[in-house]
Amino acid sequence: MKGILNKQSTRQLALLELLWENEWLTVSEIVQVIGGVEKTIRTDIKHLNEIIKPLKIETSFKHGVFLDKTLGVSKTHLYSLFLQNCIECQIIEEIFIHPNLTKGELCDRLFISETQLNRLLTKLNSVLDKFSIQISHELKIEGSEINIRKLFASLMYEKYLSAENLLLKEEFKLIDRLIQRFYEENATIIEMNDQHHFLLNKIHLKVLAALYRCRQGEFIEKKATVFNYQTILDDDGLKQKCQECFEIELNEDILYNLFANYCEPFKVTKTCHQLGIEQSSLHNQMEQLIKDLSQRFNIECGHIDTLISDILWSSFRIIGPTFILNNVIEEFVLELMSENQTIMFELKESFAAIYEDLDLKPFDKKNMVYQSIYSLVTQWSDFRIEMKKTHRIKAALILDVPIGHLRMLKEEIEMHFRSAYSVDILSPFDQFSQAKLEKYDCVLTDIFTIRGAIEQSRVIGIPHYFDNEFINKLHTFIIKRKESIQLFRKELVI
Numbered sequence: 001m002k003g004i005l006n007k008q009s010t011r012q013l014a015l016l017e018l019l020w021e022n023e024w025l026t027v028s029e030i031v032q033v034i035g036g037v038e039k040t041i042r043t044d045i046k047h048l049n050e051i052i053k054p055l056k057i058e059t060s061f062k063h064g065v066f067l068d069k070t071l072g073v074s075k076t077h078l079y080s081l082f083l084q085n086c087i088e089c090q091i092i093e094e095i096f097i098h099p100n101l102t103k104g105e106l107c108d109r110l111f112i113s114e115t116q117l118n119r120l121l122t123k124l125n126s127v128l129d130k131f132s133i134q135i136s137h138e139l140k141i142e143g144s145e146i147n148i149r150k151l152f153a154s155l156m157y158e159k160y161l162s163a164e165n166l167l168l169k170e171e172f173k174l175i176d177r178l179i180q181r182f183y184e185e186n187a188t189i190i191e192m193n194d195q196h197h198f199l200l201n202k203i204h205l206k207v208l209a210a211l212y213r214c215r216q217g218e219f220i221e222k223k224a225t226v227f228n229y230q231t232i233l234d235d236d237g238l239k240q241k242c243q244e245c246f247e248i249e250l251n252e253d254i255l256y257n258l259f260a261n262y263c264e265p266f267k268v269t270k271t272c273h274q275l276g277i278e279q280s281s282l283h284n285q286m287e288q289l290i291k292d293l294s295q296r297f298n299i300e301c302g303h304i305d306t307l308i309s310d311i312l313w314s315s316f317r318i319i320g321p322t323f324i325l326n327n328v329i330e331e332f333v334l335e336l337m338s339e340n341q342t343i344m345f346e347l348k349e350s351f352a353a354i355y356e357d358l359d360l361k362p363f364d365k366k367n368m369v370y371q372s373i374y375s376l377v378t379q380w381s382d383f384r385i386e387m388k389k390t391h392r393i394k395a396a397l398i399l400d401v402p403i404g405h406l407r408m409l410k411e412e413i414e415m416h417f418r419s420a421y422s423v424d425i426l427s428p429f430d431q432f433s434q435a436k437l438e439k440y441d442c443v444l445t446d447i448f449t450i451r452g453a454i455e456q457s458r459v460i461g462i463p464h465y466f467d468n469e470f471i472n473k474l475h476t477f478i479i480k481r482k483e484s485i486q487l488f489r490k491e492l493v494i
Contacts, residue, residue, distance in 0.1 A: 001127060001321060001323070001324050001325070002325060003126075003127040004088045004089075004123065004124055004127045004128075004324075005086065005088060006087075006088065006120070006123065008044075009086060009087075009088070011034060011035070011036055011040075011044065012044045012047065012048055012082075013082060013325065014033075014034040015030065015034055015041065015044055015045070015048065016048060016052070016067070016078060016082065018030060018033055018034060019057065019065065019066070019067035020067060020069070020075060020078065023066060024060070024063040024064045024065065024066045025064050025065050025066075026064035026065070027041050027042065027064060027065060029064070030065060042059075045057050045059065045065065051081055051082065051084070051085040052078065052081045052082070053081075054071055054073070055067065055068065055069070055071065055073055055078065055081070056068050075326070075331075076158075076161070076326055076328075077161070079158055079325045079326040080158060080159060080160070080161050082325070083155070083158055083159040083324065083325065084159055087110060087112070087120065088120060088123070088124055089155055089159060089324070090110055091106070091110070091117075091120060091121070091124065091135075092124070092135075092141075092151070092152070092155060093152075093155065093156070093159075094106055094109060094110070095135060095139050095140075095141055096141060096152050096209075096212060097212060099139075099140065099141075099216050101139055102139070103117060103139060106139065121135055128143075128151070128321075130361050130363055131143070131144065131147045131150075131151065131320055131321050132144040132147060133147055133148055133151060133321075144320075145213070145218055145219070145220055146220065146320065147320045147321055148213065148218075149206065149209040149210060149213060150320045150321050150322055151320075151321040152205075152209040152212070153202065153205040153206045153208070153209045154321055154322055154323055154324055155324050156205045156208070156209075157201065157202055157205050158323065158324045158325060158326050159324075161201065162201045162204070163175065163201070163204035163205050163208055164204075166205075166208075167208070170245065171245050171246075172204070174238075174241055174242060174245055174246075175204055175207050175208060175211075176204065177238060178207065178232065178238070178242070178258070179200070179203055179204065179207060181231050181232045181235070181238070182227075182229070182232065182255075182258075182259050184231070185227075185228050185229070185230070185231050185232075186226075186227045186228060189226055189227065207258050207259070210257050210258045211246050211248060211258065213257075214248055214254055214257050214258075215246060215247055215248050219253065219257055220256075220257050220260075222252075222253050222256045222257075222260075223260075225256055225260050227256075227259060227260060229252060229255040229256075229259075232250060232255060233250065233251070233252070233255075238250070268309070268312045268313060268316060271316050275358045275359045275360060276357070276358070276359045277357055277358055279312070282312060282354060283308055283312070285353075285354045286308045286311060286312075286354060287304060287308060289350050289351075289354075290304055290307065290308070290376075290380075291304075293383060297382075297383065297386040299382040299383065299386060300382070301380055301382070301383075307375075307376070307379055307380055310375055310379055311371075311372050311375045311376060311379075314371050314372075314374075314375045315355075315368040315371045315372045315375070316368070318364075318367050318368060318371045319360065319364045319367070319368070320364070322367070327367070327370070329367070329370045329371050329374045330367075330370045332374055333370050333373050333374060336373075336377065336387070339387055339388060340387050343387060344373070347372075347373050347376070348369055348373070351368070351369040351372045351373065352365070352369055354372075355368050355369065393420060393421050393422065393441045393442065394422050394424070394439065394440045394441045394442075395413070395421050395422065395423045395424070395440060395441065395442050395443070395444050395460075396423075396424055396426045396437060396440040396442075396443045396444065397409060397410055397413075397423050397424065397425050397426065397444045397445075398426050398427075398443060398444070398445040399444075399445060399446060399462070399464060400446075401464055403425070405464070406425045407425065409423075409466070410423040410425055412466060413444075413474065416471065416474075417474065421474070423444070424440070440458070441458070442458050442459070442460050443458055443459050443460070444460050444462050444474075445459060445460075445461065445462065446461060446462060446463065446464070460473055460474065461473070
């Protein structure tokens with residue numbers, strides 16, 4: 001949902017993300033990647049240093065620009081600091097928590113003009129529309145009630161990391177007590193049907209979102225539920241405190257709204273019907289994918305039906321505004337690209353084809369692909385092990401030198417990079433066999449030996465003896481494999 005950000009915020013976030021992933025960069029290098037002009041980037045750095053404390057962007061006339069991460073702060077915390085100063089997020093939060101605000105009052109709170117507010121609302125609505133949500137002229141959040149709650153919970157989670165940082169101490173304790181009572185009474189059902197029952201910080205914020213919406217008279221229609229709320233309903237003291245803190249009277253309808261939508265057993269079959277596809281069709285396609293992987297890597301998947309159910313369950317649950325800036329599932333999948341980009345591209349294409357006919361927006365399909373890969377890799381340990389085994393760059397070494405010299409170079413390369421490279425020694429005559437060379441990620445050779453139709457992008461020129469420049473070239477090649485992440489992200493459009 002980075003699309004909700006204005007042009008300046010988008011550029012500053014891109015700058016932060018670029019510095020997070022790199023060491024020292026010159027301002028000109030930054031401009032080449034994210035655009036703008038050098039003067040603007042320097043202004044952005046000054047502004048960002050005011051909002052990302054205790055982190056700091058260092059600047060050096062000699063070295064360039066560097067984000068000091070020695071404090072051990074996570075990327076999640078970096079996003080939190082950024083969102084705390086994001087005006088678009090402040091607008092959503094103010095309207096959600098204070099539904100009776102006028103435009104004048106909101107402008108006073110944000111220190112902006114009404115013209116600027118209208119412009120920001122237009123931009124926000126253009127993005128929220130994909131989730132069937134709109135902010136009306138009267139500053140009312142309207143549309144899909146489930147997505148409205150998801151939006152607020154996701155925003156608050158990324159901005160504050162915990163409801164404890166958002167609420168008064170008494171309010172937080174009250175929500176915590178509600179969740180504890182609900183969990184104690186329904187623990188077995190929750191643990192059987194919800195893989196995310198340990199994500200307590202998110203549950204706090206989901207319950208908070210539901211409390212706000214119920215207080216405003218916005219409800220999810222109550223249906224039959226497997227949950228029991230009796231211990232909460234029998235606790236008069238708890239009900240009285242909820243009335244005092246949140247101006248809401250607890251009853252079964254309210255409690256259903258607080259918990260059922262997040263913890264109710266998820267019905268994949270029903271969801272598939274709503275999206276115009278049979279669950280059996282998705283199941284069969286995933287089963288074939290897993291069997292193909294089993295045969296390819298000579299491993300078994302003894303829990304194939306459970307694995308498929310988990311993939312479908314988690315992938316459908318991720319539909320909607322489930323993150324704002326920090327898509328941790330996407331980050332996990334992109335990290336896997338550095339281990340085995342071939343398999344990751346194949347999985348992306350396979351899951352994209354499986355979900356192709358679903359009646360969903362491209363944004364949701366893309367996130368389902370990421371989630372499916374995540375579930376497959378994390379819940380099939382044998383496959384994860386095989387992926388890590390294949391974490392090597394395959395290189396062909398072709399030099400016009402004695403075989404003993406070649407063996408020495410091969411050993412030095414593999415030892416220096418701790419097996420990140422797997423080097424095969426080939427005769428100079430082997431380069432004429434294009435089919436033979438195609439199985440290698442790169443060819444290590446020299447300009448005198450190289451002949452034939454080898455793609456220049458796969459050729460690393462090397463001397464007969466190692467020096468620093470040679471080592472740097474090999475190391476750079478490993479780093480450049482990360483560039484395929486951008487291609488993976490760009491091409492994941494369904």
